[in-house]
Amino acid sequence: MATTPAVADPELETDAVDEKQVDDSGPRIRCPLCRWSPGENDRWSCQCGHYWNTFDTGGICSGCLHQWTTTQCLACHRWAPHSDWYEQLYEAPHRGPYRDDDLR
Ligand SMILES: [Zn+2]
Ligand SMILES: [Zn+2]
Numbered sequence: 376m377a378t379t380p381a382v383a384d385p386e387l388e389t390d391a392v393d394e395k396q397v398d399d400s401g402p403r404i405r406c407p408l409c410r411w412s413p414g415e416n417d418r419w420s421c422q423c424g425h426y427w428n429t430f431d432t433g434g435i436c437s438g439c440l441h442q443w444t445t446t447q448c449l450a451c452h453r454w455a456p457h458s459d460w461y462e463q464l465y466e467a468p469h470r471g472p473y474r475d476d477d478l479r
Pocket of ligand 2: 448
């Protein structure tokens with residue numbers, strides 16, 4: 376009923392901080408050697424024959440509870456310390472608009 380012409384453009388006031396468009400929560404997991412990023416459906420095999428996602432358990436086999444301190448990359452098949460797979464939570468400085476389109 377009472378229109379309030381006092382505010383010129385109220386939409387400018389609502390500067391919501393909704394800029395956080397981070398798609399995945401938690402730290403990024405990548406192979407420290409080839410930058411391959413495992414998905415949720417990837418599985419690692421333990422020496423006990425159990426298959427599980429080693430990043431769901433922090434490197435602990437959910438079958439025999441063996442602690443794997445190194446993790447084999449499913450892409451380059453090299454072994455790297457499990458902790459090295461967790462990228463630090465800093466924004467990559469070179470995540471600019473350019474990609475690997477420079478290959479010619
Ligand atoms: Zn196991
Ligand atoms: Zn790799």
